[in-house]
Amino acid sequence: MPTGGKAGRRAAITALIVGALGLLACGKSQPGGAAKEVELLNVSYDPTRELWRDLNEKFIAAYEKESGTKVTIKQSHGGSSTQARAVIDGLEADVVTLASFLDTDAIRNKGLIQPNWVDEFPSRSLPYTSTVVFVVRKGNPKGIKDWPDLIKPGVEVITPNPKTSGNGYLSFFSAWGSVVLRGGSRDDAIKYVTELYKQVPVLDSGARGATTTFVQKKIGDVHLAWENEAHLEVREAKGELELVYPPISIRAEPHVAIVDGNVDRKNTRKAAEAYLKFAYTDEGQEIAAKHFYRPTNEAILKKHAEIFPELRLFAITEIAKDFPDAHKQFIGEGGVFDTIYSPKK
Structure with missing residues (x-):
């Protein structure tokens, strides 16, 4: 076989290997290009460990049943402003669930979150509030x-x-x-x-x-x-x-948001959006109430009025x-x- 033919075949094999490695980097694939396994990182503030641990467990089961995709979710917690700075400095969050608008918008200001992020999810991207x-x-x-x-x-x-x-x-x-x-x-x-x-x-x-x-x-x-x-x-x-x-x-407003710059690069947007939307489902809202976050679904909030006394929330x-x-x-x-x-x- 001519030398050029061997070189061409070697180049083709190299291209196939590179392509396969690229697919592995995004998770194991199934026919049609959909990821079979996805890993998400939720960067949150200090006291939400128990809330998101519970939400993660329910979402993972529901999403795998619905989509056939297995999701692994990692959590990161700390002071809210410190967490925002970590994402700005390169922590590869897929979603942020920080303590306030200010911290999330600081990430937006660095170009990692789209400008209209606060309107991406219901109730101004607030599945729950607090005080x-x-x-x-x-x-x-x-x-x-x-x-x-x-x-x-x-x-x-x-x-x-x-x-x-x-x-x-x-x-x-x-x-x-x-x-x-x-x-x-x-x-x-x-x-x-x-x-x-x-x-x-x-x-x-x-x-x-x-x-x-x-x-x-x-x-x-x-x-x-x-x-x-x-x-x-x-x-x-x-x-x-x-x-x-x-x-x-x-009235505390711990917004949620997709970190667009990261999910688009990691090809995790579909799972990340489904993850945050799950917090608005009746099951997600019940979990929020269970952990003493005030659901933004008024019907579910009223259902748990005994644990959320009325006070002047400004x-x-x-x-x-x-x-x-x-x-x-x-x-x-x-x-x-x-x-x-x-x-x-």
């Missing part, structure tokens, strides 16, 4: 019932750092709103948060770290916690902790133009928090 409540010691010895009680002499408050934690900055916004939405001035609010953070002995970087400080290390008299985290703390403490609902708190637009404006005013460089907080030495 910030109080956890206190057995018998509530410091008599903590409302935000003004947090600055009483001798009260130690546990809350995470608002610069790194979604729980932290929503707690700051809640504290601020508790003043200005009940007739207080901006100066009154600045005075209040200044006193509040003087009574914070430890600023953990994330919500779960603050839980460890309060529950396991037994530091502090009150923990400003996500509603779901508060229920988990009280349940696991077996009578040593109590949950207190203040009359007013913020929107971020009641204390600022929007989340970016609130961040700039209160948490960003040179904002209110920087002017009122000095780390303890």
